[in-house]
Amino acid sequence: xxxxxxxxxxxxxxxxELGRFEAAAAINDLTRSPELxxxxxxxxxxxxxxxGEPNTLAARATAARVRAAADAQHLSGRGRRPPRSRRPGAWxxxxxxxxxxxxxxxxxxxxxxxxxxxxxxxxxxxxxPAPLPAQPVAERWQQADPVVRARLDRLLVNxxxxxxxxxxxxxxxxxxxxxxxxxx
Amino acid sequence: xxxxxxxxxxxxxxxxxxxxxxxxxxxxxxxxWLCALVAQAAEAPQRLLERMNRALEQVEFxxxxxxxxxxxxxxxRVTHRIKDGNPGESMLSLTGPxxxxxxxxxxxxxxxxxxxxxxxxxxxxxxxxxRKVPLDFERLSAYYDIRYLGQFRVAGxxxxxxxxxxxxxxxxGYRFYLDKASGLPLKLxxxxxxxxxxxxxxxxxIAIEGQGDAGAExxxxxxxxxxxxxxxxxxxxxxxxLPPGFHVVSEESLRRDDGASIHQLVLSDGLASFSIYLxxxxxxxxxxxxxxxxxSAAGGRVGEQQVTVVGEVPPATxxxxxxxxxxxxxxx
Numbered sequence: 001x002x003x004x005x006x007x008x009x010x011x012x013x014x015x016x017e018l019g020r021f022e023a024a025a026a027i028n029d030l031t032r033s034p035e036l037x038x039x040x041x042x043x044x045x046x047x048x049x050x051x052g053e054p055n056t057l058a059a060r061a062t063a064a065r066v067r068a069a070a071d072a073q074h075l076s077g078r079g080r081r082p083p084r085s086r087r088p089g090a091w092x093x094x095x096x097x098x099x100x101x102x103x104x105x106x107x108x109x110x111x112x113x114x115x116x117x118x119x120x121x122x123x124x125x126x127x128x129p130a131p132l133p134a135q136p137v138a139e140r141w142q143q144a145d146p147v148v149r150a151r152l153d154r155l156l157v158n159x160x161x162x163x164x165x166x167x168x169x170x171x172x173x174x175x176x177x178x179x180x181x182x183x184x
Numbered sequence: 185x186x187x188x189x190x191x192x193x194x195x196x197x198x199x200x201x202x203x204x205x206x207x208x209x210x211x212x213x214x215x216x217w218l219c220a221l222v223a224q225a226a227e228a229p230q231r232l233l234e235r236m237n238r239a240l241e242q243v244e245f246x247x248x249x250x251x252x253x254x255x256x257x258x259x260x261r262v263t264h265r266i267k268d269g270n271p272g273e274s275m276l277s278l279t280g281p282x283x284x285x286x287x288x289x290x291x292x293x294x295x296x297x298x299x300x301x302x303x304x305x306x307x308x309x310x311x312x313x314x315r316k317v318p319l320d321f322e323r324l325s326a327y328y329d330i331r332y333l334g335q336f337r338v339a340g341x342x343x344x345x346x347x348x349x350x351x352x353x354x355x356x357g358y359r360f361y362l363d364k365a366s367g368l369p370l371k372l373x374x375x376x377x378x379x380x381x382x383x384x385x386x387x388x389x390i391a392i393e394g395q396g397d398a399g400a401e402x403x404x405x406x407x408x409x410x411x412x413x414x415x416x417x418x419x420x421x422x423x424x425x426l427p428p429g430f431h432v433v434s435e436e437s438l439r440r441d442d443g444a445s446i447h448q449l450v451l452s453d454g455l456a457s458f459s460i461y462l463x464x465x466x467x468x469x470x471x472x473x474x475x476x477x478x479x480s481a482a483g484g485r486v487g488e489q490q491v492t493v494v495g496e497v498p499p500a501t502x503x504x505x506x507x508x509x510x511x512x513x514x515x516x
Contacts, residue, residue, distance in 0.1 A: 024263040027274040031286045031293040147468030159459040176477040179251035179258040181280035
């Protein structure tokens with residue numbers, strides 16, 4: 001069972017607002033708690049929806065779980081990101097209200113879009129695979145299909161886990177996995 | 185008269201003999217000292233690399249590193265801890281979308297923004313033994329030129345620079361910048377055949393904590409945890425496809441989410457490595473070539489198998505392996 005403090009920490013991690021030591025603790029929390037890992041994924045999905053970015057559910061293969069969680073979140077409000085205590089001030093309630101409004105709008109847009117339109121088509125999913133949305137050229141692995149990207153990531157991490165002591169010492173073995181990002 | 189001169193030993197010739205002997209002895213000592221110095225110099229980079237491996241097993245640190253690939257630069261926050269004798273890392277991207285990775289007692293968990301968190305279980309038994317494989321310099325010297333390149337300052341700390349330079353285009357070369365105090369690599373360049381960096385990783389700041397005695401030789405002359413590499417020519421269908429120097433060092437059977445088996449062969453020349461994955465065809469498999477920084481991948485259907493080759497080697501290497509691979513329908 002994750003504590004509220006842990007959830008706040010994960011929320012701050014998603015936003016990239018954690019300091020060095022808190023970030024390490026948050027990552028440890030994530031690896032230990034499936035519930036927190038699911039929150040991480042859900043908040044990323046919502047964030048992408050709010051920013052109007054395509055959500056590549058096919059790579060996640062968790063559309064049903066995410067949707068169920070989002071439904072539960074929509075109905076009960078239990079899955080909402082925990083409010084984080086920042087600088088107190090007069091703007092905070094207004095900012096919170098705006099953020100909450102945006103989140104509801106984003107979530108509504110996200111939920112009203114059929115899952116089959118959000119995914120690129122994946123083995124085992126119901127529905128007709130839709131054509132892939134236009135992707136930026138600079139995707140990881142230069143692959144437009146998120147399923148291919150996710151699969152290559154898995155094969156690479158699996159390989160590095162076995163050979164990290166050889167050519168790429170320590171953290172260098174995983175730098176490409178986490179560090180690779182093409183600038184917009 | 186003549187005899188007395190000889191016996192007396194006071195002729196100028198006799199007086200020269202001790203001097204000559206002394207000079208000769210001095211020359212021998214100097215030559216031996218020079219030989220020892222040369223031998224020590226030749227061993228130095230190898231000692232430094234061995235020390236680096238020990239440091240990664242013994243020294244805790246946290247810091248910020250930058251990762252440069254092509255024209256793109258990323259920053260990562262890194263924490264390296266030793267718990268119950270097992271090293272683990274957490275890494276967090278500081279640029280672009282938040283990405284995180286944790287290597288822990290149960291394996292590696294990786295969280296990327298456009299995919300579900302993925303966990304690869306810790307390598308047990310034969311899996312993971314490669315971490316403990318000592319560097320085989322005799323074997324490496326056939327394919328790499330190992331040199332001490334001098335000194336440099338990285339993250340405000342003094343380092344020794346060791347080059348492990350590839351002698352052909354089937355593998356990358358390496359330039360290690362090793363912290364003089366701890367032995368940790370503070371900068372690592374991956375070099376192509378022309379010694380041009382294709383990828384660079386460098387700490388911009390680092391705090392070293394719980395520093396063990398990485399400089400000391402382990403008891404017994406070698407780490408008791410180390411096991412010898414088990415190089416294997418691999419199956420017959422593979423041998424024709426391999427670039428020079430690469431051997432099968434591990435063979436594994438994995439399970440796919442849909443229950444199908446994946447056969448994995450790990451190949452290495454002692455430093456560079458790649459994996460060959462063989463499995464029944466599936467949606468979402470790589471068809472063609474792809475890259476992630478210095479990591480290359482090539483995949484395609486070969487007979488009844490999907491073959492994917494992935495590793496931190498040049499594209500030509502994975503292409504050669506894929507094109508030369510002709511596995512039977514059931515290679516295991």
